[in-house]
Amino acid sequence: MKGEPVIDVRGLTKRFGDKTVVNHFDLKVPRGSIYGFLGPNGSGKTTTIRMVCGLLKPDEGEGTCLGYDVLHESVKIKSNVGYMTQRFSLYEDLSIRENLEFFSRLYGLDDIRRRVDEAISSLGLEGRARQLAGSLSGGWKQRLALAACMIHEPQLLLLDEPTAGVDPKARRDFWDTIRAYAREGVTTLVSTHYMDEAVQCDRIAYIAYGKKLLDAPTAEIPARLGLHAFKIDNGDLEKLSAALKGAPGVEILARFGASIHVCGKDREKLAAAVARIRDEPGVRITEIEAGLEEAFIYLMTESDDNFSVESAA
Numbered sequence: 001m002k003g004e005p006v007i008d009v010r011g012l013t014k015r016f017g018d019k020t021v022v023n024h025f026d027l028k029v030p031r032g033s034i035y036g037f038l039g040p041n042g043s044g045k046t047t048t049i050r051m052v053c054g055l056l057k058p059d060e061g062e063g064t065c066l067g068y069d070v071l072h073e074s075v076k077i078k079s080n081v082g083y084m085t086q087r088f089s090l091y092e093d094l095s096i097r098e099n100l101e102f103f104s105r106l107y108g109l110d111d112i113r114r115r116v117d118e119a120i121s122s123l124g125l126e127g128r129a130r131q132l133a134g135s136l137s138g139g140w141k142q143r144l145a146l147a148a149c150m151i152h153e154p155q156l157l158l159l160d161e162p163t164a165g166v167d168p169k170a171r172r173d174f175w176d177t178i179r180a181y182a183r184e185g186v187t188t189l190v191s192t193h194y195m196d197e198a199v200q201c202d203r204i205a206y207i208a209y210g211k212k213l214l215d216a217p218t219a220e221i222p223a224r225l226g227l228h229a230f231k232i233d234n235g236d237l238e239k240l241s242a243a244l245k246g247a248p249g250v251e252i253l254a255r256f257g258a259s260i261h262v263c264g265k266d267r268e269k270l271a272a273a274v275a276r277i278r279d280e281p282g283v284r285i286t287e288i289e290a291g292l293e294e295a296f297i298y299l300m301t302e303s304d305d306n307f308s309v310e311s312a313a
């Protein structure tokens with residue numbers, strides 16, 4: 001098993017009625033990596049994750065998760081992964097300790113006292129174990145939920161928008177925990193809409209309308225997208241933004257502190273758009289290399305929500 005991908009699936013396809021929501025999806029996730037899964041709402045991320053962890057049977061495709069066959073060994077997969085969704089809920093009227101004990105029993109574990117004590121101490125919640133889960137802040141609830149998903153010490157974590165609605169500081173704390181698990185060799189596949197989470201991933205797969213459009217090491221994504229970028233500072237940024245917005249070649253326009261970045265794949269058109277504002281008072285224009293932030297803004301804004309009424313029409 002060592003050296004083999006933890007997830008290795010090919011051609012995964014799922015249809016609901018006459019709608020193909022995941023279309024011949026391939027994915028190889030190396031052991032110990034943190035793999036980001038990005039895509040617009042409704043693009044098929046949850047459906048893919050559910051097929052990988054054995055909760056949903058694919059209509060087509062094959063492969064393994066943790067070495068188990070995704071078509072025939074779903075029970076083994078389910079009991080060996082940690083799966084957490086945005087909607088994963090703790091029992092608010094049970095204490096922190098009682099919640100962890102409950103999930104330990106659900107997994108049929110032995111040595112419950114040791115596991116729960118360890119989980120509480122790794123969360124740093126020793127003095128608060130008797131506190132009701134419902135009284136925790138949103139960020140702490142997510143961290144407790146993650147600890148509950150990890151109580152059976154799985155080697156693979158599947159996280160489906162785990163920090164939706166959680167503030168940036170709490171997201172960072174949550175990610176410190178994910179990184180700590182990765183150092184211990186735990187593999188993570190995480191779907192997200194947040195850029196600050198995407199940049200923490202070793203690799204990113206991007207899906208739209210059920211099809212994988214990009215799969216690359218995170219650092220290589222700007223180059224893979226072939227984006228060009230210009231930075232504009234000084235001058236009246238509000239007026240300059242209005243002049244550049246929607247101009248041919250300007251595919252994204254984003255404010256970065258006291259400057260505007262404009263990006264697009266067609267350098268000539270982009271340069272021509274930028275040239276039109278060159279004579280505005282005080283303006284300074286610099287061609288820059290498109291970075292990860294520009295790349296993620298591009299990915300996250302390029303397609304509408306998938307399968308929305310308008311995009312389906």
Ligand SMILES: Nc1ncnc2c1ncn2[C@@H]1O[C@H](COP(=O)(O)OP(=O)(O)OP(=O)(O)O)[C@@H](O)[C@H]1O
Pocket residue numbers: 016021039040041042043044045046047048306307
């Ligand atoms: N059980 C189901 N029956 C019918 N359609 C479904 C079912 N589950 C999902 N879908 C549809 O499949 C499409 C993909 O949904 P999915 O939840 O996988 O997307 P997603 O990328 O996870 O979206 P989000 O980012 O909003 O969570 C959507 O159009 C959704 O409405």
